Amino acid sequence: MIEVTELTKRYGRVTAVDGLTFTVRPGRVTGFLGPNGSGKSTTLRAILGLETPDAGAALVDGRPYRTLHHPLHHVGALLDAGAVHPGRSARAHLTALAVAGRIDRRRVGEVLEQVGLGQVAHKRAGEFSLGMRQRLGIAGALLGDPPVVLFDEPVNGLDPEGILWIRHLMKSLAAEGRTVLVSSHLMSETALTADHLVVIGRGRLIADTGVEAFLREHGTSQVHVRSPARSALAGMLRARGATVEYEGSKTLVVTGLTVDEIGDLAARNGLPVHELMARQASLEDVFMDLTRDSVEYQGTHDGN
Ligand SMILES: Nc1ncnc2c1ncn2[C@@H]1O[C@H](COP(=O)(O)OP(=O)(O)OP(=O)(O)O)[C@@H](O)[C@H]1O
Numbered sequence: 001m002i003e004v005t006e007l008t009k010r011y012g013r014v015t016a017v018d019g020l021t022f023t024v025r026p027g028r029v030t031g032f033l034g035p036n037g038s039g040k041s042t043t044l045r046a047i048l049g050l051e052t053p054d055a056g057a058a059l060v061d062g063r064p065y066r067t068l069h070h071p072l073h074h075v076g077a078l079l080d081a082g083a084v085h086p087g088r089s090a091r092a093h094l095t096a097l098a099v100a101g102r103i104d105r106r107r108v109g110e111v112l113e114q115v116g117l118g119q120v121a122h123k124r125a126g127e128f129s130l131g132m133r134q135r136l137g138i139a140g141a142l143l144g145d146p147p148v149v150l151f152d153e154p155v156n157g158l159d160p161e162g163i164l165w166i167r168h169l170m171k172s173l174a175a176e177g178r179t180v181l182v183s184s185h186l187m188s189e190t191a192l193t194a195d196h197l198v199v200i201g202r203g204r205l206i207a208d209t210g211v212e213a214f215l216r217e218h219g220t221s222q223v224h225v226r227s228p229a230r231s232a233l234a235g236m237l238r239a240r241g242a243t244v245e246y247e248g249s250k251t252l253v254v255t256g257l258t259v260d261e262i263g264d265l266a267a268r269n270g271l272p273v274h275e276l277m278a279r280q281a282s283l284e285d286v287f288m289d290l291t292r293d294s295v296e297y298q299g300t301h302d303g304n
Pocket residue numbers: 011014015016034035036037038039040041042043185
């Protein structure tokens with residue numbers, strides 16, 4: 001379990017994390033979402049004891065990371081997949097980590113197999129593709145068999161096969177009862193993997209909720225209706241409580257009624273309908289709406 005309480009971190013005049021509180025529970029994948037610069041990496045680094053908070057705390061299993069006796073047995077993290085010596089083989093890299101972390105060297109072979117690098121264990125990391133480097137980073141995170149894992153933007157730059165692999169891995173780690181926290185700036189990708197979402201903007205909490213509840217609450221669906229009698233239809237739809245907007249010369253965009261309700265209403269009143277189509281607002285749109293203020297703030301701030 002990870003507990004972040006009233007966490008604040010400032011860099012000079014920039015408040016990267018601002019009184020942030022949330023808990024990451026075991027047995028599920030928690031997506032940690034926010035636009036670029038919203039404070040995700042800073043929060044992850046604070047959880048890993050790489051940043052000293054100006055206020056508040058970030059605890060792993062009830063303790064600050066720096067006080068854990070065998071940290072790699074508690075937490076595994078993928079922060080920057082590039083942080084591997086290019087001249088070292090995958091096996092040598094992991095062996096060095098194992099020695100430094102007082103972890104049984106037999107784990108090296110196990111994690112190499114687990115991430116699918118068994119065949120290339122002797123290849124130099126400098127010759128690895130980005131996807132292979134991500135896998136190597138994840139192997140390092142899993143070395144201590146930790147109950148808590150953190151991944152910072154793990155699918156960035158990966159091909160579809162790599163993305164699928166990571167999604168599957170996250171879910172299986174959570175199914176084993178581990179605490180899994182995955183940061184991303186992509187809402188739709190995260191919704192496919194995560195069970196729970198923590199959304200932040202300019203270092204503050206925007207949402208802490210289940211993915212399904214989030215989609216129910218924010219995933220507004222619209223219905224596009226093309227009708228030669230759209231003015232009459234619009235009046236009736238509004239009378240039924242729908243929000244109606246005009247688009248082009250023939251189309252209505254309706255929120256608040258289903259396709260069936262709109263079709264039935266038109267039929268009962270003898271109004272012709274040439275097209276009736278449900279459209280789910282994209283998750284990326286929902287996310288951008290939610291975090292817009294924080295992005296504008298960030299832009300202003302960066303400009304100063
Ligand atoms: N070491 C640092 N020194 C100064 N400012 C920093 C430092 N680290 C982060 N910041 C600033 O803190 C804010 C939050 O950055 P952070 O990297 O935590 O955000 P993020 O959500 O992880 O974004 P990204 O996905 O772009 O990395 C940004 O304004 C960033 O410029």
